[in-house]
Amino acid sequence: MFLIIKRLWQVNWAEQWQYRANLIMYLLYWLVSPIIYLAVWTSIATANGDVNGFTANDFVTYYMILLIADQITSNIIIHIFAYKIQDGSLSGELIKPIHPLLNNTLVNDVAFKTLNLMWLTPIWLVLAFVFKPDFASVTLNGILLSIPALVLGYMINFLLSGTIAALAFWTTRVFSIHEFYYALILLFAGQFVPLKLMPELIQTIARYLPFQLFMYLPIQMIQNNLSTNEIVQGYMTGLIWLVVAMTLFQLTWRRGIKRYSAVGA
Amino acid sequence: MHTLKLLSAFLKVNIQMALAYRADTVVNILLNVMWLGWELLTLSIIFSNTETIGGWGFGELIALLGVFRLVNTMMIALIWPNTEKFNQSIRDGSMDYTILQPVNTMFLVTFSRITVWRIWDLVLAIVLIVIGINLSGDFVTPLHILTFILLAISGVIIIYSLWIVLIALTFWFTKFDNNVTILQALLDAGRYPSTVYPVWLRIIVTFLVPIAVATTVPLQALRGELGASQIFMFLAIGIASFLVASRVWKAGLKRYSGASS
Numbered sequence: 001m002f003l004i005i006k007r008l009w010q011v012n013w014a015e016q017w018q019y020r021a022n023l024i025m026y027l028l029y030w031l032v033s034p035i036i037y038l039a040v041w042t043s044i045a046t047a048n049g050d051v052n053g054f055t056a057n058d059f060v061t062y063y064m065i066l067l068i069a070d071q072i073t074s075n076i077i078i079h080i081f082a083y084k085i086q087d088g089s090l091s092g093e094l095i096k097p098i099h100p101l102l103n104n105t106l107v108n109d110v111a112f113k114t115l116n117l118m119w120l121t122p123i124w125l126v127l128a129f130v131f132k133p134d135f136a137s138v139t140l141n142g143i144l145l146s147i148p149a150l151v152l153g154y155m156i157n158f159l160l161s162g163t164i165a166a167l168a169f170w171t172t173r174v175f176s177i178h179e180f181y182y183a184l185i186l187l188f189a190g191q192f193v194p195l196k197l198m199p200e201l202i203q204t205i206a207r208y209l210p211f212q213l214f215m216y217l218p219i220q221m222i223q224n225n226l227s228t229n230e231i232v233q234g235y236m237t238g239l240i241w242l243v244v245a246m247t248l249f250q251l252t253w254r255r256g257i258k259r260y261s262a263v264g265a
Numbered sequence: 266m267h268t269l270k271l272l273s274a275f276l277k278v279n280i281q282m283a284l285a286y287r288a289d290t291v292v293n294i295l296l297n298v299m300w301l302g303w304e305l306l307t308l309s310i311i312f313s314n315t316e317t318i319g320g321w322g323f324g325e326l327i328a329l330l331g332v333f334r335l336v337n338t339m340m341i342a343l344i345w346p347n348t349e350k351f352n353q354s355i356r357d358g359s360m361d362y363t364i365l366q367p368v369n370t371m372f373l374v375t376f377s378r379i380t381v382w383r384i385w386d387l388v389l390a391i392v393l394i395v396i397g398i399n400l401s402g403d404f405v406t407p408l409h410i411l412t413f414i415l416l417a418i419s420g421v422i423i424i425y426s427l428w429i430v431l432i433a434l435t436f437w438f439t440k441f442d443n444n445v446t447i448l449q450a451l452l453d454a455g456r457y458p459s460t461v462y463p464v465w466l467r468i469i470v471t472f473l474v475p476i477a478v479a480t481t482v483p484l485q486a487l488r489g490e491l492g493a494s495q496i497f498m499f500l501a502i503g504i505a506s507f508l509v510a511s512r513v514w515k516a517g518l519k520r521y522s523g524a525s526s
Contacts, residue, residue: 025443029450035466036454043461044315051314130463176292183299192307197314 008104012111020115027119031067037192038063038131052197058223060133062194065219067124069146070191071116073153073214075109077101077161078178085168085260094257101162101253109158137224145231146221152238153213159245160210166249169256184209190216207233210241271368272376279379290382297386304330304456319461325484326457328397332417332480333455334390336424340452342383343375344428344445350378352442355435358523371429371514403488412486412496419503420479424448426510427474433510436517447474455480478502 016023038059045056054062081101084090093100164181168174186192187202188211195203195216206212217234220226226234283290308330312323321329351374354360363373398405431444451474459467459477470477482499485491491499 022443025446025450029446032450033453036457036462039462039466040311040318040457044311044318047317048315130465173289173292176289176296179296180299183303186303187306193310198310199313 008107012108016111016115027116034063034066057134060131061135062219064133065222066215069215069218071120072150073157075158075161076112077105077109078165080108081105081165082168082174138222139224142222142224146218149213149218149221156210156241156245157214159249163249163252166252166256169259185211189214213238275377279381283381319458321458322401324397324400328394329484331390331393331397332483336455336479338383338386342380346378346380347375348432348445351432361523409487409489413483416483416486416499419500420483422503423475423506424479426506429510430513433514433517436520451476
């Protein structure tokens with residue numbers, strides 16, 4: 001098994017390197033909104049002294065950490081996988097004795113992510129030089145505490161995106177469904193603004209959903225802004241959602257595979 | 266006249282193509298309404314925490330959202346579909362047939378695909394602009410409105426020209442099929458007044474990829490912040506960029522040699 005993964009890694013890593021120009025464009029595209037939100041909120045905080053207790057520096061550090069957290073927990077499997085179902089190239093992978101999504105696609109996504117984080121590092125340092133965040137509230141404990149949350153966030157997001165991608169067995173409109181899913185992330189993950197500044201109702205709903213593990217919770221753990229209670233609650237909700245996401249994925253995958261008849265068959 | 270006839274023919278073809286995918290059109294419109302809701306929510310969150318942003322009030326940001334959506338619609342309804350077709354035609358050589366047509370090639374390449382259902386988005390954008398201006402309570406003179414409209418048109422022309430230059434670069438670098446991503450990447454900067462951005466970002470969105478010239482600048486004219494000389498400068502830049510773009514396009518076209526040779 002280890003050998004298979006190693007081989008898959010070599011193939012996917014080489015494949016991702018081949019598209020490095022595309023990768024840089026993607027990274028640029030993905031960097032812009034957090035930087036804009038950072039600029040907007042710091043300008044508001046500077047004009048008013050603070051925003052509900054958030055100082056300009058709080059916003060700078062929040063979005064600087066968000067750039068890394070979002071990169072870790074997000075995935076591109078809707079782009080890799082739904083196409084494979086639609087154009088029938090999945091057939092070749094199905095005859096191999098390993099799960100296509102949980103091996104090849106997963107490794108491909110991790111290779112993409114690793115390369116992105118490599119490119120992001122120098123950009124991040126330049127941004128840190130420009131915005132001069134003061135990371136005084138960040139401790140080693142906070143960072144260590146956030147790592148399981150980031151992994152959990154990645155796993156849940158991967159399985160839910162995988163479920164949506166598997167809907168391509170039934171419908172050609174998976175990309176519209178995925179757009180809706182992406183809107184849910186924007187709303188409940190704290191990408192636009194730290195959830196504490198969102199309307200009360202959205203905060204309450206967010207507590208029962210897994211999306212805050214994608215960005216808001218790990219960032220706040222790193223910033224040491226959460227009470228023990230909130231941390232425990234966040235992890236518990238995450239674990240429950242991991243089970244839910246696994247079940248959802250297994251169900252759609254098994255049924256989808258039975259329905260699947262490749263293009264041309 | 267010839268051009269108008271062609272344009273209406275393009276529209277007809279594109280309407281027919283859209284009608285073949287009715288359910289998709291409905292889904293897309295629903296998603297579009299969802300994004301509008303999200304945009305309004307973000308503005309209401311911002312203004313529940315502050316009175317003004319960079320000196321601009323709620324109404325002014327609604328109007329800015331309207332102008333932004335004009336540019337955004339051009340991006341989605343015109344720039345993306347035509348760029349995709351163009352890149353494809355460079356790769357497989359079908360550009361040959363486009364060049365052989367007895368019409369201006371630049372016109373043909375940039376207007377043959379139009380996502381027609383997006384036209385309702387234009388109406389929505391104008392509604393947002395009107396509501397925004399009313400909400401802002403700014404004192405608006407007819408002269409302000411006139412300069413606003415002129416600058417918005419010139420801003421759209423500047424973005425159009427930049428697009429022409431970007432796709433014309435494909436004639437030199439065939440593999441450059443990321444040509445409009447840079448435009449899309451910085452587009453989101455048009456949602457907020459560029460005055461709130463740090464200087465380096467403001468320089469990028471004003472001079473390098475002039476999104477702000479198409480969004481912030483017309484709104485500034487409406488607020489009466491621009492002097493006559495500035496207004497004329499921006500209009501002149503609009504005309505100049507179109508002329509430069511046509512030149513670059515022609516030079517690029519001369520380099521085109523088909524896919525097989």
